[in-house]
Amino acid sequence: MVKKILLATFCMAMYATAWSQNAKFGAYTELTDPVKPSREAWDTVISGTHVVYGTTDVRYSKTLPPQERAQGWHAVAWKGEKVHTQILVYGTEPLKDLSVELGDLADEKGNKIPRTNIKAGFLRYVLTDGLNPDGSGCGHRPDHSKFDSSLVADGIDYSESIFVNANETQPIWLSVEVPANTAPGKYAGSLRIKYAERYYPEFINYTIEVLNRTLPNSKNWSFHLDLWQSPEAIARLYEVEPWSQAHFDAMRPYMKKLASAGQKVITAAIIHDPWNSQTLDIFGSTVKWTKKKNGTWQYDYTVFDKWVKFMMDCGVNKQINCYSMIPWNLKFYYYDEAMAKDTFIVAKPGTAEFNNHWRPMLQDFVKHLKVKGWFNITNISMDERKMEDMLAALQLIRSVSKDFKVSLAGTYHKELVNEMYDYSIGSAQVMPREEVDMRLKKGWPTTNYTCCSEGYPNTFTFSPPAEATWLPWYSAAKGYNGYLRWAYNNWVEQPLLDSRFRTWAAGDCYLVYPGVRTSIRFERLIEGIQDYEKIMVLKAAAKGDATKLKAIENMLAPFEISKLPTESAAVMLQKAKVTLNSL
Incomplete structure (x- = not known):
């Protein structure tokens, strides 16, 4: 049943103020989430600041500690490919000037993926709603209170730093663009999280295995x-x-x-x-x-x-x-x-x-x-x-x-x-x-x-x-x-x-x-x-290789819209990508 969520008057005033301060689209203040945050959810969080890996399959709540986490990031990429993940910073204390320090990735032979090919951006939160009762998204919506409205992570802001309130989660979008001339191999590196002029005590490590295949430059992609x-x-x-x-x-x-x-x-x-x-x-x-x-x-x-x-x-x-x-x-x-x-x-x-x-x-x-x-x-x-x-x-x-x-x-x-x-x-x-x-x-x-x-x-x-x-x-x-x-x-x-x-x-x-x-x-x-x-x-x-072509055909076979209600796009893709990177 659709819950009617009415935005408070102060929220709408903040709406106008936040926008007027953002005339040049630089720093801006997000709206307050119309869904009241759960204080109890933060009672179980150990005092202090925490950093964990997430997944790009989840829009993490701003007002809740993250539930779905990943055990590190170990990506597989072709030469010329861009890969990404999310890093989640959360805790019980406010974080002033949260920022990310990046470094090169290197393999055992000294080959590098340079720091200039690595980017970290902050996820920003925007108001969203939901589907109609009939399951579609069409039709006039003059009264937003008839739909569940909430803040969701979507925009990616490549600003130098951001302020994070206590009892909030701040996702970071980490992306690596592997140069087309990168030597195949396993590349390792780390980043550091900094806030209030001090570092999070642990290095955030990750690896990228670069396969001996090359993705064409985007200007030459066949996809229309x-x-x-x-x-x-x-x-x-x-x-x-x-x-x-x-x-x-x-x-x-x-x-x-x-x-x-x-x-x-x-x-x-x-x-x-x-x-x-x-x-x-x-x-x-x-x-x-x-x-x-x-x-x-x-x-x-x-x-x-x-x-x-x-x-x-x-x-x-x-x-x-x-x-x-x-x-x-x-x-x-x-x-x-x-x-x-x-x-x-x-x-x-x-x-x-x-x-x-x-x-x-x-x-x-x-x-x-x-x-x-x-x-x-x-x-x-x-x-x-x-x-x-x-x-x-x-x-x-x-x-x-x-x-x-x-x-x-x-x-x-x-x-x-x-x-x-x-x-x-x-x-x-x-x-x-x-x-x-x-x-x-x-x-x-x-x-x-x-x-x-x-x-x-x-x-x-x-x-x-x-x-x-x-x-x-x-x-x-x-x-x-x-x-x-x-x-x-x-x-x-x-x-x-x-x-x-x-x-x-x-x-x-x-x-x-x-x-x-x-x-x-x-x-x-x-x-x-x-x-x-x-x-x-x-x-x-x-x-000309019937066996390999059949393997590709079998990999693509599950991609039917009718299957999405019972198997999510994320699960379907996880299975298919294992096959894709093995061919």
């Missing part, structure tokens, strides 16, 4: 990652003019971070508000549509060109997806010179009004894309539209250019399998394997996606962290070559403090935080993509 970007959200929070130099400067570190995860697709809105204002920040058109006094059309691609070039400079350069010929409200905005104002029409695909509006634009857009050299990587993209509307739009697109690529994130339709260049279907659906294989032979991106519809597996701020890693494994099991999620940074009003939104389950809108902070969810997703790339490398190496 498509996380949609929101330039408007960054403009809002950084208080800069959209598409100004200051805006691009603010966006750059976020988009480079996205590129380093293997992102393939540039998200470009070519009409105003293609998603009917469903997000806090409306997607503005990167193309200015003007109807001249003589009835002809003029299209200004200045912003579109700047955005695409900017993203390519950041390292995202494989594909441009342009949204959308079929917006959710079927409204098409433009500037009318004769009326001297912005206006719009409402037009359904297949009608004369729709065709008359879109044909001249498509004709002009084709010419522009060819001049820029982008035509072959550009898609006219649609999101969860009816098949009858898709077919009507396709007919118009094909009449303008039979070579124009089209993409859809939506329901599986057999009739569209040979029409969509880039086709992503909901994770609850399955495209027949023979159709997946046929598409991949053509080099067509064929992926699955999650949104608010799927209670699990998913990447909400309350989702088990392992589910983010599980998703690319599921892609590998079903033959898909990637994953799509609609929101990389569609930030809510105050994303560092509260991941809840007026619609959808908490965290549905974003995977990274202001201040260029990563998250448990984003890091665990990258972990899964690395595993996918390992699987592809092993498959290629095993070509």
